[in-house]
């Protein structure tokens with residue numbers, strides 16, 4: 288068991304031109320499950336590989352426990368790593384795959400046997416110990432990769448997108464399994480993923496990277512409810528947060544296109560800095576679940592309602608995602624893959640609302656929606672930083 | 677009117693459909709026949725060419741089975757008298773030594789060459805594929821460059837060198853270089869193969885605590901099996917068939933190998949030549965090559981099949 292500390296961790300490629308990881312500072316507590324999340328190419332794997340010792344560190348420091356490990360060989364860092372494609376040795380049986388590290392360290396055979404069997408029991412692999420990885424299903428291979436990590440009893444687990452090769456259903460199952468396993472073993476874990484759902488459901492804390500730069504590190508609920516900037520706001524949550532260029536004027540009302548939404552005093556209390564933006568442009572955000580069907584609302588309140596036309600709806604059974612056309616100007620958020628805009632509802636004035644199953648909607652129908660104004664988000668129009676103080 | 681219209685409407689599609697399928701089937705049949713005829717023609721041509729190319733071998737097979745004096749007298753393919761005498765005289769031609777001695781000599785050299793190439797080339801290949809050292813690309817290019825160097829350019833300096841260190845008339849000049857990774861082609865083959873192996877395997881092994889040597893021996897080498905098999909097969913064939921190298925370095929009769937010994941059947945100075953014995957021994961000496969190739973063919977295929985990469 289150990290805490291891990293990353294101090295100003297930096298990796299540059301192409302002679303310093305490309306900063307894959309840029310000044311990463313995170314402290315991971317002993318036994319903590321930290322998820323490193325971000326769009327592909329943002330430097331997650333590079334950061335993890337520097338912690339593992341598979342990649343040279345350009346600048347900064349990695350501490351594992353009380354040891355400064357920048358120049359320590361990977362095998363001496365007391366870590367185990369799970370790779371995206373599992374990296375199982377195809378010519379060895381499951382047993383030998385799990386036992387490999389122990390065999391290398393010349394542990395007595397009887398102890399290796401006991402440890403491998405224990406790991407196999409935990410992961411329900413006992414019946415497959417003699418098989419080759421090629422004859423296992425995706426989920427079983429994943430478990431062998433986990434077995435290889437836990438059998439060594441390391442003080443840190445490093446996992447690089449371990450679930451991304453599994454189908455959706457298995458992914459959900461393995462997500463829970465890894466989470467509970469980590470909880471039981473209490474091993475400090477750094478888990479890399481590009482999937483915000485995995486990040487939200489698994490992490491004790493989530494660290495979000497963009498272009499190698501740490502955007503925010505927080506508990507999942509905090510990162511969801513108090514995103515530090517528009518990028519975090521748009522990346523976390525599905526469907527993504529609706530973000531619009533807007534303005535606040537006296538009243539105080541939020542000018543969202545041609546609609547006026549009254550902002551309650553409590554919002555200003557929570558965000559003292561917001562009063563400075565009166566009369567200035569800013570970006571307002573609201574999550575789909577905070578936009579409800581006014582018709583089913585317990586209480587009508589015209590000061591926080593607006594009307595819009597239904598362009599499309601997706602009935603999910605439990606609730607309905609309603610795509611509405613609004614006349615506000617959508618704010619764009621770009622990810623590090625500049626080709627792939629993470630904000631999916633970026634078409635001008637598109638807005639996604641999550642209605643309960645009770646609502647009945649039809650395409651082209653005009654509906655009145657009610658905003659949960661307490662849960663509005665505000666960001667600086669220039670920097671995209673959240674407005675708090 | 678109304679009724680006829682309905683029958684029309686019903687009949688038309690049915691008629692159309694049956695017509696359609698029949699026409700399509702006929703069309704398909706015609707096309708298939710045409711393809712078949714084309715294939716047959718192609719096969720006939722290929723068989724004809726094969727016969728032309730195999731004729732000398734076939735002729736040799738029959739010639740080895742007829743009495744010595746009939747070989748050049750009778751131009752027909754089928755012998756008048758069948759005999760195995762050539763095999764007996766060929767095998768025992770060299771006094772107290774049988775032809776078996778040459779086989780043993782050939783096999784010793786082949787076995788050592790194969791071992792040498794497998795060990796040395798795979799280690800060199802691992803270094804080029806995975807390790808980092810100074811001027812790696814220069815050394816790699818230099819190594820590849822030796823492929824282009826003609827043997828004839830190397831021959832004399834090499835001979836002089838081996839003569840000076842007293843290795844001529846031993847098998848050392850034929851074997852020792854193989855242990856020094858001198859077959860650049862096989863190194864290149866293995867480098868390419870090793871590069872295609874996922875890097876994560878070795879990274880996982882590194883974290884598991886494996887040294888370079890352990891990674892090479894326990895991860896890379898087993899997975900390079902298909903390339904190793906290819907190397908073994910081609911090293912065997914090259915070495916077994918290497919007439920020239922063995923001719924210049926092996927001069928004593930009890931060190932000679934099969935290809936060199938076959939030459940002894942003919943006396944260029946006008947003495948007695950035993951063509952029948954030579955034909956018989958040539959056929960016997962083809963055996964190992966054929967056998968090795970057939971046996972290793974399975975290995976090659978299996979090697980590729982068991983790697984199990986996506």
Ligand SMILES: Nc1ncnc2c1ncn2[C@@H]1O[C@H](COP(=O)(O)OP(=O)(O)O)[C@@H](O)[C@H]1O
Pocket residue numbers: 300301305307325326327328329330331332333334
């Ligand atoms: N060996 C390398 N040489 C040059 N650039 C690299 C190398 N490895 C990664 N990169 C670059 O560094 C950035 C981060 O890569 P990576 O850490 O793999 O991203 P992620 O795992 O978040 O998808 C990418 O832009 C990638 O192209």
Ligand SMILES: [Mg+2]
Pocket residue numbers: 331332333447
């Ligand atoms: Mg990655």
